[in-house]
Amino acid sequence: MNYRHAFHAGNGADVMKHAALARVLAHLARKDTPFRVIDTHAGAGIYDLGGTNAQKTGEAEAGIERVLAADLPAPAAALLAPYLDAVRALRTSGGSRLYPGSPALALALSRPQDRFLFCELHKEEKTKLEKRIGADARAKVLLQDGWLAVKAHLPPRERRGLLLIDPPFEEQGEFTRLTEALSHAHDRFAQGIVMLWYPIKDLRSVDALRREVARLRLPKTLCVELDFAEVRSLNTLSGSGLIILNPPFTLQEEMRTILSALAPLLSRDGKGRARVSWLVGE
Numbered sequence: 001m002n003y004r005h006a007f008h009a010g011n012g013a014d015v016m017k018h019a020a021l022a023r024v025l026a027h028l029a030r031k032d033t034p035f036r037v038i039d040t041h042a043g044a045g046i047y048d049l050g051g052t053n054a055q056k057t058g059e060a061e062a063g064i065e066r067v068l069a070a071d072l073p074a075p076a077a078a079l080l081a082p083y084l085d086a087v088r089a090l091r092t093s094g095g096s097r098l099y100p101g102s103p104a105l106a107l108a109l110s111r112p113q114d115r116f117l118f119c120e121l122h123k124e125e126k127t128k129l130e131k132r133i134g135a136d137a138r139a140k141v142l143l144q145d146g147w148l149a150v151k152a153h154l155p156p157r158e159r160r161g162l163l164l165i166d167p168p169f170e171e172q173g174e175f176t177r178l179t180e181a182l183s184h185a186h187d188r189f190a191q192g193i194v195m196l197w198y199p200i201k202d203l204r205s206v207d208a209l210r211r212e213v214a215r216l217r218l219p220k221t222l223c224v225e226l227d228f229a230e231v232r233s234l235n236t237l238s239g240s241g242l243i244i245l246n247p248p249f250t251l252q253e254e255m256r257t258i259l260s261a262l263a264p265l266l267s268r269d270g271k272g273r274a275r276v277s278w279l280v281g282e
């Protein structure tokens with residue numbers, strides 16, 4: 001387990017994932033009944049983009065910093081407001097270069113009645129996560145394999161909520177594990193929203209993932225992808241993808257609006273290409 005998210009926090013892939021996460025949470029918060037967020041690969045919770053690791057890659061400069069500085073078209077700005085306001089609020093209260101990872105963002109965008117389970121298998125990252133969000137009584141942090149969490153913690157007591165699966169993709173077979181996890185999650189929590197993140201580096205793996213997920217014949221499943229550049233090498237992140245099972249009914253249009261504004265900002269050639277399509281249709 002060599003992956004440290006601090007090197008990549010706030011990059012284009014994080015922006016796209018967190019923009020979608022914020023829209024899903026906005027949808028869940030429309031009903032008063034509580035929901036639960038289970039984040040299987042939670043990371044350290046909050047990142048300092050001015051710190052050594054983030055500065056080594058500079059990825060956030062071409063990601064969240066560009067987005068925060070941009071004059072976004074009004075419809076996209078309105079949809080992104082909860083997410084970007086949460087980033088600004090964290091900076092105001094904690095430090096001007098801080099960035100919320102998925103746990104901090106989920107907590108910031110939820111209500112007192114909602115609950116959170118964060119799994120993180122790396123000890124130091126888990127300790128950081130506990131320190132950063134530990135005082136929040138709504139959240140539990142576990143040093144647990146996130147793949148096992150899919151079986152161990154579903155369905156949640158609240159019977160509504162989101163399962164976020166965001167592995168580091170440093171081991172063989174993680175694309176296959178995504179499909180398996182999606183299938184298990186649906187068996188145990190059929191009405192739940194499940195969001196999977198994957199890197200676009202090797203188009204064959206991405207095609208196979210889309211095909212395998214479509215073959216599961218699950219209910220409505222949305223695929224959202226954003227290319228930052230042409231695929232050049234298997235080692236370079238050329239795009240970012242999300243598969244979302246049971247998405248809120250507005251999410252397809254919302255992500256189209258958001259990505260039409262973000263694609264030119266987050267892509268290396270200033271053009272960017274976004275795709276929002278059904279793997280399993282309406």
Ligand SMILES: C[S@@+](CC[C@H](N)C(=O)[O-])C[C@H]1O[C@@H](n2cnc3c(N)ncnc32)[C@H](O)[C@@H]1O
Nearest residue numbers: 005041042043101102120121122145146166168
């Ligand atoms: C991509 S990062 C998570 C980023 C986070 N979800 C966010 O959006 O801010 C993946 C994290 O998974 C952790 N990890 C790796 N293998 C794991 C496993 N089997 N179970 C749980 N966490 C794991 C890594 O230490 C890393 O912190």
